[in-house]
Amino acid sequence: MAVAAALCTVALSAAAALLAGGGPPLAPQRRAAARPPTAARRCADPRLCGIVAVFDDLLSAEEIKELTVELTRRLEHRGPDSVGFHGGDGFGLGHARLSIMDPEAGKQPLVSQATGAAVVHNGEIYNHAALREEWAAVRTAAGKAPFSFTTGSDSEVVLPLFEDLSPAELAAKLDGMFGVVAASADGKDFVAVxxxxGIKPLYRGWSRDGGRVIFASELKCLVGVVEHAELVPPGHVWTRERGYERYFDPEWLAPLSRPDAPPPPLGTRGTDRVRSILKAAVQKRLMSDVGYGLLLSGGLDSAIVAKLMSELTDMSTIKSFTVGMANSPDIMAARAIADVFGTEHHEYIFTPEEAFSILPKVVEHLETYEPELIRSSIPNYFLAKLAGSHTKVVLTGEGSDELFAGYLYFRDAPDKEALHKETLRIFDHLASVNLQRSDRMGMAHGLEARVPFLDVDMLRELYAEVDPQWKMHETDAEAEGGARMEKWALRRLFEGDIPHEVLWRTKAMQCEGDGVGTNWVERLQEMCADAVSDAEFAAAADRFPLNPPQSKEEYYYRALFETHF
Known part of the structure; x- marks a missing residue:
């Protein structure tokens, strides 16, 4: 159907653009269609997908509630603890909640006792306590009554900011990972942030005539109820009056946000502040009322997070998690890290057959049919399932490769200017690739993943302050092996703190098996090919005229995608 075609475009374009080295994802084409019905089509599993906000002046309060609750129930895997609703004629806010901050009192939507404004929020606002104090002082200085908070939830701090500030000013105050929708008491004034x-997802869907606008944490919530859909860009707010406005626009981001403007000068500093800034980012992400764990990949980045956590908390209370093939290098390295830092370590060993068996769930939650993203999400699915059975919050090493030019192809960068430009390009696609994988696989099991490397202070330091020359992979007679390996400047900051064989281990490939020749990705591709007949593949372009599959593996993933979208 045409709606599904538009959703396919949203699901694939960002990942395809990144893998092809192209530009940013395109918005789906608009199409002529009748106004969608009030009743939403149910997904195969009603526990799917967060937050939902529906704005449609033609619907009564009763109709709005029916639709909003229906869509919110598609998000119950993201928030299995409770489902909440607030709304009236023409608007409704829904929330499927995973209780992390103030589990007993923080049920959403949250409503201002003074004005009736309401908010739904997915994610974490790390500076909420400081904002409460700041805004009490601001209101007192202005001769206004302080906001009356009724919970300890980080989400509630959005309400006084919504009442007092412009949308962009509100958003700029928040430090964290979030998708937020706030609305006035009558629903006429609202903002999405x-x-x-883009650590947390947020989609916007709208009807052909623009009369219906829906925001949701996942794409599947929009199927059957709108004609158009797109991701809300990271660092933006959206209002009905002004559309999108960029609120996060530091100078270092100019090559992405203002490509026609002269590029800012490259950084000139060394890496002397990186460790302390990263430690502060880890500290910030230890905010939780329900405990937290650690995902160990066996690589450098998660080992660094483990080291910094050990300086901030009692590691004997921390559970760590890893997955892989039996006796794979990742499994062995993760064990070594867990032993050094004394975590309660848990492992899950998966087989190629198990990987194939979970593909329907991976595609359903990931909401794409892009092969590389699907393959890379399979270990994450098993890892999130393991961790989610023990805790609700984990810290990860995601984002380091984009900041420090950690991918092996950066060896080909001719100079620091080209390297810096490429690190910005792949940073621009994080929200639709790596972070989509992390969020969707985690939330499929009610698990929240926090990413200290992507703290805004780390972004500023690595993109604006540090000289990109420190990220270059180049010949160095004094370096191990005679060359500076990827992320060498980061590695040397933790010399002596992390086992040497882990600290200087090169980046692993996802197909690493058990050390005796087993390659689970190759076996997965074989099983996908076996599941698609020659006749089916020959007719692929007829069945899938938009982005037709180029291999039987792609065909299999696309067929799974089409069952949901």
Whole structure:
């Protein structure tokens, strides 16, 4: 159907653009269609997908509630603890809640006792306590009564900011990872906000005539109820009056946000402040009323997070998690890290057959049919399932490769200017690739993943202050092996703190098996090919005229995608 075609475009374009080295994802084409019905089509699993906000002046309060609750129930895997609703004629806010801050009192939507304004929020606002104090002082200085908070939830701090500030000013005050929608008591005034990096997802869907606007944490919530859909860009707010406005626009981001403007000068500093800034970012992400764990990949980045956590908390209370093939290098390295830092370590060993068996769930939650993203999400699915059975919050090493030029192809960068430009390009696609994988696989199991490397202070330091020459992979007679390996400047900051064989281990490939020749990705591709007949593949372009599959593996993923979208 045409709606599904538009959603396919949203699901694939960002990942395809990144993998092809192209530009940013395109918005889906608009199409002529009748206004969608009030009743939403149910997904196969009603526990799917967060937050939902529906704005449609033609619907009564009763109709709005029916639709909003229906869509919110598609998000119950993201928030299995409770489902809440607030609304009236023409608007409704829904929230499927994973209780992390103030589990007993923080049920959403949250409503201002003074004005009736309401908010739904997915994610974490790390500076909420400081904002409460700041805004009490601001209101007192202005001769206004302080806001009356009724919970300890980080989400509630959005309400006084919504009442007192412009949308862009509100968003700029928040430090964290978030998708937020706030609305006035009558629903006529509202704003949607996505965090600066896009760690948390937020989609906008709208009807052909523009009379219906829906925001949701996942794409599947929009199927059957709108004709158009797109991701809200990271670092933006959206209002009905002004559309999108960029609120996160530091100078270092200019090559992405203002490509026609002269590029800012490159950084000139060394890496002397990086460790302390990263430690502060880890500290910030230890905010939780329900405990937290650690995902160990066996690589450098998660080992660094483990080291910094050990300086801030009792590691004997921390559970760590890893997955992989039996005796794979990642499994062995993760064990070594867990032993050094004394975590309660848990492992899950998966087989190629198990990987194939979970593909329907991976595609359903990931909401794409892009092969590389699907393959890379399979270990994450098993990892999130393991961790989610023990805790609700984990810290990860995601984002380091974009900041420090950690991918092996950066060896080909001719100079620091080209390297810096490429690190910005791949940063621009994080929200639709790596972070989409992290969020969707985690939330499929009610697990929130926090990413200290992508703290805004780390972004400023690595993109604006540090000289990109420190990220270059180049010959160095004094370096191990005679060359500076990827992320060498980061590695040397933790010399002596992390086992040497882990600290200087090169980046692993996802197909690493058990050390005796087993390659689970190749076996997965074989099983996908076996599941698609020659006749089916020959007719692929007829069945899938938009982005037709180029291999049987792609065909299999696309067929799974089409069952949901």
């Amino acid at each position: 996505r965090d600066p990096v």
